[in-house]
Structures are given as C-alpha cells and as structure tokens.
Amino acid sequence: EAGVTQFPSHSVIEKGQTVTLRCDPISGHDNLYWYRRVMGKEIKFLLHFVKESKQDESGMPNNRFLAERTGGTYSTLKVQPAELEDSGVYFCASSSGPPQGTDTQYFGPGTRLTVL
Amino acid sequence: GNSVTQMEGPVTLSEEAFLTINCTYTATGYPSLFWYVQYPGEGLQLLLKATKADDKGSNKGFEATYRKETTSFHLEKGSVQVSDSAVYFCALSDYGGSQGNLIFGKGTKLSVKP
Numbered sequence: 001e002a003g004v005t006q007f008p009s010h011s012v013i014e015k016g017q018t019v020t021l022r023c024d025p026i027s028g029h030d031n032l033y034w035y036r037r038v039m040g041k042e043i044k045f046l047l048h049f050v051k052e053s054k055q056d057e058s059g060m061p062n063n064r065f066l067a068e069r070t071g072g073t074y075s076t077l078k079v080q081p082a083e084l085e086d087s088g089v090y091f092c093a094s095s096s097g098p099p100q101g102t103d104t105q106y107f108g109p110g111t112r113l114t115v116l
Numbered sequence: 117g118n119s120v121t122q123m124e125g126p127v128t129l130s131e132e133a134f135l136t137i138n139c140t141y142t143a144t145g146y147p148s149l150f151w152y153v154q155y156p157g158e159g160l161q162l163l164l165k166a167t168k169a170d171d172k173g174s175n176k177g178f179e180a181t182y183r184k185e186t187t188s189f190h191l192e193k194g195s196v197q198v199s200d201s202a203v204y205f206c207a208l209s210d211y212g213g214s215q216g217n218l219i220f221g222k223g224t225k226l227s228v229k230p
Contacts, residue, residue, distance in 0.1 A: 042222050043160075043223075044220075045217040056217065091159065091160065093160075093218075105162075106162070107159045107160035108159050110160075
C-alpha cells in the first residue's frame with residue numbers, strides 16, 4: 001500500500017510569487033491534515049479535511065493560504081502571494097477515521113518551502 | 117489550551133547507552149499521546165502511542181507510559197543504536213470530541229555515536 005506522498009519535495013520561490021503544494025493521501029483515507037513546521041518551532045496544525053469538506057481550518061495563518069481537496073482525493077495548498085515567514089516544511093497526513101484522538105495519522109515526507 | 121513540552125536537544129549518546137526523552141503535556145479532556153520519529157531525509161513516522169492512562173506504548177525497543185498523575189509520556193530505550201539517530205516528537209490529540217488534530221512538542225534531535 002502506497003503511503004502519503006507530497007509534491008514537490010522542495011520549492012524555492014521569491015517573495016510575492018505563488019506556490020502550490022500537493023498531497024496524495026493513502027487510498028481510502030477520508031481524513032486529510034495539513035501541518036507546517038517553521039524553522040526551530042513546533043509542527044503546527046493548519047487544517048483538516050473530511051473527504052472534500054473542510055472540517056477545521058482554525059490553524060490557517062491568513063487568507064494568503066488556500067486549501068482544496070478535489071473529490072475527496074488529493075489536496076492542494078496554495079500560498080499566494082508568498083511571504084518570507086511562509087518558509088518551512090509543510091507536512092500532509094491522512095487517517096482512516098472517524099476523526100478521533102485515537103486515530104493514527106500517517107505523514108508524508110513533507111515539502112520544504114523556501115521564500116527568498 | 118492544550119500543549120506539549122519536551123526536553124530540549126540535541127541529545128548525543130554513545131551506542132548502547134540508555135535513552136530518556138522527557139515529555140509533559142497540558143490538556144483538557146482525555147488526550148491520546150504519541151511519539152513520532154523523523155529519520156534524516158524522511159517524513160514523520162508513528163513510533164508508538166497510548167490512548168488512556170497507564171497504557172504503555174512500545175515499538176522497536178522504545179517504550180513510553182501514559183502517566184496521568186504527572187501528565188507525562190517520557191520516551192525510553194534501554195540500549196540505543198546508531199540507527200536510532202533521528203528527531204523525536206511528542207504529540208497529543210484531544211480525545212474529548214475534537215477533530216483529532218495533533219499538537220506537537222518542538223522535537224528532540226538524537227545523535228548516537230558508535
């Protein structure tokens with residue numbers, strides 16, 4: 001069974017540009033999460049999809065970030081326009097649910113975003 | 117709000133040494149507790165978990181016991197190997213009806229020397 005995959009693995013862009021990150025969850029997993037780790041800080045929750053619906057987007061930092069999950073399968077996270085403080089590693093995770101504290105989340109390898 | 121505090125790193129040990137990485141938490145409700153590990157160049161992997169008080173999670177020689185009285189979930193291994201070099205993250209998920217998003221500690225980098 002394939003794990004969670006993310007693309008690209010690295011992205012270097014200039015301030016003001018747009019970047020789109022993609023996550024493919026484990027097949028059949030209804031829950032999809034996005035997290036971010038800014039240099040030297042904790043991994044922070046961004047948002048949670050259940051199938052194609054946004055269940056919780058309380059962690060999204062501002063309206064420059066837009067997440068979508070087409071047909072309840074893969075998800076994209078767009079940053080537009082990117083700012084310097086957006087640099088970090090963006091992780092995606094999926095789980096089979098229902099979303100409870102006991103559910104194991106499986107993580108992808110992350111996308112390292114550098115904004116210059 | 118909910119939070120996780122884990123010991124600052126980096127931690128450097130010799131092979132076969134005993135490992136402890138401290139983790140304490142603050143949470144409302146009844147959280148589940150997790151240790152995730154990130155090996156160099158790879159993503160986060162679940163190492164072990166415990167879902168209720170006094171549960172012991174174990175995997176690959178690592179273990180951690182959910183201590184409600186001390187709000188702790190310390191990670192231990194009796195004899196570390198060079199291959200255990202990685203970053204270890206303690207995390208919690210509030211079982212009390214939340215959406216299940218994880219709250220992480222800052223991570224502890226472990227280096228094991230031969």
